[in-house]
Amino acid sequence: MLNFDYEIPTKILFGKDKIKQLGSEIKKYANRILLLYGGGSIKKIGLYDDVIKILKENSIEFQELGGVQPNPRITVVREGIRLCREHQLSFILAVGGGSVLDTAKAIAAGFYYQGDAWDFYLRKASVKKALPIGTILTLAATGSEMNGNSVINDEATESKLAIGSLLLYPKFSILDPVYTFSLPPEQTAAGVVDIMSHIFEQYFSPETGTAVQDRLSEALLKVCIQYGPIALREPTNYEARANILWAGSLALNGLLLYGKTGDWSTHNMEHELSAIYDLTHGVGLALLTPFWMEYVLSEKTVEKFVDFAQNVWGIVSNDKFVAAHQAIDKTREFFKSIGMPATLREVGIDDQRLEVMSNKAVRFGALGNFKQLNSGDVLQIFKNAL
Amino acid sequence: MLNFDYEIPTKILFGKDKIKQLGSEIKKYANRILLLYGGGSIKKIGLYDDVIKILKENSIEFQELGGVQPNPRITVVREGIRLCREHQLSFILAVGGGSVLDTAKAIAAGFYYQGDAWDFYLRKASVKKALPIGTILTLAATGSEMNGNSVINDEATESKLAIGSLLLYPKFSILDPVYTFSLPPEQTAAGVVDIMSHIFEQYFSPETGTAVQDRLSEALLKVCIQYGPIALREPTNYEARANILWAGSLALNGLLLYGKTGDWSTHNMEHELSAIYDLTHGVGLALLTPFWMEYVLSEKTVEKFVDFAQNVWGIVSNDKFVAAHQAIDKTREFFKSIGMPATLREVGIDDQRLEVMSNKAVRFGALGNFKQLNSGDVLQIFKNAL
Numbered sequence: 063m064l065n066f067d068y069e070i071p072t073k074i075l076f077g078k079d080k081i082k083q084l085g086s087e088i089k090k091y092a093n094r095i096l097l098l099y100g101g102g103s104i105k106k107i108g109l110y111d112d113v114i115k116i117l118k119e120n121s122i123e124f125q126e127l128g129g130v131q132p133n134p135r136i137t138v139v140r141e142g143i144r145l146c147r148e149h150q151l152s153f154i155l156a157v158g159g160g161s162v163l164d165t166a167k168a169i170a171a172g173f174y175y176q177g178d179a180w181d182f183y184l185r186k187a188s189v190k191k192a193l194p195i196g197t198i199l200t201l202a203a204t205g206s207e208m209n210g211n212s213v214i215n216d217e218a219t220e221s222k223l224a225i226g227s228l229l230l231y232p233k234f235s236i237l238d239p240v241y242t243f244s245l246p247p248e249q250t251a252a253g254v255v256d257i258m259s260h261i262f263e264q265y266f267s268p269e270t271g272t273a274v275q276d277r278l279s280e281a282l283l284k285v286c287i288q289y290g291p292i293a294l295r296e297p298t299n300y301e302a303r304a305n306i307l308w309a310g311s312l313a314l315n316g317l318l319l320y321g322k323t324g325d326w327s328t329h330n331m332e333h334e335l336s337a338i339y340d341l342t343h344g345v346g347l348a349l350l351t352p353f354w355m356e357y358v359l360s361e362k363t364v365e366k367f368v369d370f371a372q373n374v375w376g377i378v379s380n381d382k383f384v385a386a387h388q389a390i391d392k393t394r395e396f397f398k399s400i401g402m403p404a405t406l407r408e409v410g411i412d413d414q415r416l417e418v419m420s421n422k423a424v425r426f427g428a429l430g431n432f433k434q435l436n437s438g439d440v441l442q443i444f445k446n447a448l
Numbered sequence: 449m450l451n452f453d454y455e456i457p458t459k460i461l462f463g464k465d466k467i468k469q470l471g472s473e474i475k476k477y478a479n480r481i482l483l484l485y486g487g488g489s490i491k492k493i494g495l496y497d498d499v500i501k502i503l504k505e506n507s508i509e510f511q512e513l514g515g516v517q518p519n520p521r522i523t524v525v526r527e528g529i530r531l532c533r534e535h536q537l538s539f540i541l542a543v544g545g546g547s548v549l550d551t552a553k554a555i556a557a558g559f560y561y562q563g564d565a566w567d568f569y570l571r572k573a574s575v576k577k578a579l580p581i582g583t584i585l586t587l588a589a590t591g592s593e594m595n596g597n598s599v600i601n602d603e604a605t606e607s608k609l610a611i612g613s614l615l616l617y618p619k620f621s622i623l624d625p626v627y628t629f630s631l632p633p634e635q636t637a638a639g640v641v642d643i644m645s646h647i648f649e650q651y652f653s654p655e656t657g658t659a660v661q662d663r664l665s666e667a668l669l670k671v672c673i674q675y676g677p678i679a680l681r682e683p684t685n686y687e688a689r690a691n692i693l694w695a696g697s698l699a700l701n702g703l704l705l706y707g708k709t710g711d712w713s714t715h716n717m718e719h720e721l722s723a724i725y726d727l728t729h730g731v732g733l734a735l736l737t738p739f740w741m742e743y744v745l746s747e748k749t750v751e752k753f754v755d756f757a758q759n760v761w762g763i764v765s766n767d768k769f770v771a772a773h774q775a776i777d778k779t780r781e782f783f784k785s786i787g788m789p790a791t792l793r794e795v796g797i798d799d800q801r802l803e804v805m806s807n808k809a810v811r812f813g814a815l816g817n818f819k820q821l822n823s824g825d826v827l828q829i830f831k832n833a834l
Contacts, residue, residue, distance in 0.1 A: 063463070063686075063687065063690040063691070063694070064463065065462060065463025065464060065465075065466060066460075066462050066463060067459065067460070067461055067462070068459065068460035068462060069459045069460075070456060071457070073453065073454065073455045074452075074453070074454035074455075075453055075454075076451060076452050076453070076454060076706070076707065077449070077450065077451025077452060077707075078451060079451075080451060270687075271686075271687035271690070271691070272691075273670075273671045273674060273675065273691045274667075274668070274671050274691050274694045274695050274698065277666075277667030277668070277670050277671055278664055278667045278668075278698075280663075280667065281660075281663030281664045281666065281667040282660070282663070282664075284659075284663050285659045285660050285663055288659060289659065300449075300657075301449065301656075301657035304449045304657070304707075305449070305657070305658075305659045305660050308449070308660045308707070309660050312660065312664075317703075320462070321462065321463075321690075321694070
């Protein structure tokens, strides 16, 4: 186990009607805020009206910035920074899924930075100070509600890049499973895949002797596998929604990674797909993951797959590689069973830009730690996934 | 799943040589501190000298209070409060196991209270303000390094009582597995039992639909079962010590309990034993736990035991009660295998004071939530355990 500093400063308000605590939580930090949200879904479910009512009741002044889209744009970030500066707003309330939350973090960091916020993502600048943010989550997926990560797109350069900072952890996040009841099936499924992929990225690690982290990872994978199909069959099943929602936060708040090195190859490869093809992140992850697993499986890595097979899928075999392959097949079948595509062609991606994406994927160096991948490896995985 | 507010403000500095961060962490809070510790073990392993050196290098003034014993006394708490007030100390550094940490919390809370600190434990007063504390842990067991709980003894009334407050979470805790290398086997084993008992108290809960918490609990139980025997055979095995140490903190920092109701019957019953007989807490828990399990097993509770049997011990049976009893037997065997006694008589406790203890155990009302126990139930469990 590697040394680590554990620090998760986000307060989570979890459960039905937890929005009641919104006013008092915001007022610990500010009276003038930016209200950031995405499309129309928060209006449809009544959440928008509830938020406005609470802000008014608590005499919290606000400016609105709506329309944040999936694969969020740096242009919206710049607009948010401008609004905060112009109206002297000192807190950001993000209402929505990971895209809205990630945008809020970019605005929070950019507010105090004299240059362009995209510099953080290009690793030309690091976050030194940030506005406090709070979130109300409407989609279990990215884990952004309980971490300091932010992923943003620059359309101009077709780039999707990530940053992380302890300064960007939300001060509080409200997680009410009821807000996820009306999600369309494909978003529910893609969210479950995203959560599982976060776990995989940390589970498949070069470190050994990390039983705590590994058993906890397997525990959360089992929760996703148990409740994903239930949430699809019964969208208003509170138990299923609650377990997926909480698993999503714990999957990427640091708990599974402290003491280990993550891999993140699949995430980085997927970012290249969705930067160009505007694919739903979880969909890209679902189709790439089994191909990544097959590619990195070797004599050196097989033991981890044996654990995965036995502890997650209940597969036991005398032949380690048989167990490993069965576990990978089970993973692929599970993703298919919740409606995910299994190849690039199924989502309309052909071989035209695979090489471009492979080269962009390694712009900051080789990918991965469980097994390092250069651009040739990435290209091969893309080709296998066609 | 019940609603909950998740908030774990403690920073954990985990790993070899993490003590290097001690000076800078303390100086965030104070320059005049109380240094609290137990017996001679921290001097034997060189930790005491390291701490003194770091305090002097960082110009941190300190008063010492050593000699805190297992089942810590309220008398030491009073002495600590006096020292803090007399010397205007504004931070407590607790170096040792759970007893030292729990004492530090009692001093921290008592410092700002005009009455006697024992009032908190008698539920005559609640903690409104507390001194900040930091800890260096030398024993994996109580989880006190990452929670707001404190258990203290009053010798005068033979009482051992607990309090909990968000204000009493340590600001930071240094967890270096190397400090646990020299623990005597009985302390290592009793610590593992204590950790497992904390998990049981939260796992065996009346709530259903808490898969996240339940799978995480099973994960940590498996870690204890895997590494407990290794730590006993190879006391300097870093991997074993690290996994047990981290499991111990996660077992009682709230993670397993958010969204559920804990039971705590076994802990409360054990406190009566150790208040009178000065038994090691983990030893009392080891012998009581299987008897508690057998007593509460019923048609109503059997499903949880089936999960326990399958997910922790790999036991599958068509007959639920067969599976449950096998799992309880496995638990008892495991405790025996790490040197724990299995009956009260083995630790020199006869039937003379069972009734007194049963009545004291329910002084604040019936015990437990998984199954409620009145004094008659407690007495029966004690008798079964003779």
